[in-house]
Amino acid sequence: MARAPQLPHWYTGADRKPTQLRPLGSDGRRHRISVIVPTRNEEANIRPVLEWTVPYADELLVVDGHSTDATREIAAQFGARVLLDNGRGKGDAIRVGIREATGDILVFIDADGSHDPRDIPALVQPIVDGLADHVSGSRMLGGSDELHATLHQFVRLMGSQIITLSVNYTQGVRLTDCQNGFRAIRREVALALDLREDITTIEQEMVIKTVRSGYRLVEVPTHEYVRANGESRFRVREVWLRYVRSWLYYLFLWRPPRRQALSNPATAVSRP
Numbered sequence: 001m002a003r004a005p006q007l008p009h010w011y012t013g014a015d016r017k018p019t020q021l022r023p024l025g026s027d028g029r030r031h032r033i034s035v036i037v038p039t040r041n042e043e044a045n046i047r048p049v050l051e052w053t054v055p056y057a058d059e060l061l062v063v064d065g066h067s068t069d070a071t072r073e074i075a076a077q078f079g080a081r082v083l084l085d086n087g088r089g090k091g092d093a094i095r096v097g098i099r100e101a102t103g104d105i106l107v108f109i110d111a112d113g114s115h116d117p118r119d120i121p122a123l124v125q126p127i128v129d130g131l132a133d134h135v136s137g138s139r140m141l142g143g144s145d146e147l148h149a150t151l152h153q154f155v156r157l158m159g160s161q162i163i164t165l166s167v168n169y170t171q172g173v174r175l176t177d178c179q180n181g182f183r184a185i186r187r188e189v190a191l192a193l194d195l196r197e198d199i200t201t202i203e204q205e206m207v208i209k210t211v212r213s214g215y216r217l218v219e220v221p222t223h224e225y226v227r228a229n230g231e232s233r234f235r236v237r238e239v240w241l242r243y244v245r246s247w248l249y250y251l252f253l254w255r256p257p258r259r260q261a262l263s264n265p266a267t268a269v270s271r272p
């Protein structure tokens with residue numbers, strides 16, 4: 001007999017109260033939040049994630065990687081606009097989401113239960129308050145249940161730390177996590193970054209391009225929970241070369257385009 005799906009820890013644990021999102025900027029502008037959820041065969045995980053995400057989303061986009069299970073049907077039941085990626089990976093899905101979203105603030109959250117939707121206000125608030133253009137959840141500040149247990153996870157953590165250190169030392173910043181999938185970003189900025197990566201390397205692409213373009217990147221602690229059911233498709237041995245190539249390319253060879261309308265991010269945030 002099939003086992004009943006596990007609920008994510010944050011859903012059942014009574015650790016914290018839900019937090020409120022205040023979408024009204026200091027200039028009186030009401031920001032619109034689009035939450036983008038990349039999915040691939042997440043029928044066992046997606047319900048609690050969407051249930052607790054819906055209250056924060058003016059628009060909910062599920063960008064699906066051609067799931068062969070009921071993921072898309074479940075997403076539609078939660079009122080999500082369901083789109084398909086082009087079959088190239090999670091980065092592809094994120095780029096589709098950025099292109100299709102209509103909100104001025106985009107939030108990315110995984111569908112596997114690794115991220116607690118109640119952290120969404122903490123990610124969005126610095127943008128609403130005009131203090132950041134891009135807010136990344138940090139597993140180093142918030143803790144991770146997925147990065148420490150096995151040798152594979154340890155290798156992944158070490159790689160991620162080396163990349164973060166290199167960004168810090170070359171760019172004069174003090175980041176702790178360049179590869180988390182839980183983040184919020186102004187849509188204008190996400191478009192201006194002209195993202196190209198097809199797989200999870202898009203996370204470090206977003207962070208490095210944000211810093212090198214001079215946009216304001218802020219980190220907030222977000223805890224990473226173990227995926228509620230099933231297994232991650234991430235395999236270090238399959239993707240490490242793509243990670244190394246994109247890391248070195250965006251950090252040393254890529255040239256940030258001249259910023260035009262966005263040259264004063266503070267003004268851009270408060271524009272009606």
Ligand SMILES: Nc1nc2c(ncn2[C@@H]2O[C@H](COP(=O)(O)OP(=O)(O)O)[C@@H](O)[C@H]2O)c(=O)[nH]1
Pocket residue numbers: 037038039040041042063064065066085087088089090093109110111112114181200227231232233234
């Ligand atoms: N649309 C889409 N989503 C994907 C793809 N691969 C993974 N995802 C989703 O991206 C999120 C993170 O994937 P996961 O396998 O947990 O990787 P990890 O968290 O980096 O170990 C989950 O919500 C997945 O369902 C893909 O090819 N297309």
Ligand SMILES: [Mg+2]
Pocket residue numbers: 110112114227232
């Ligand atoms: Mg995961």
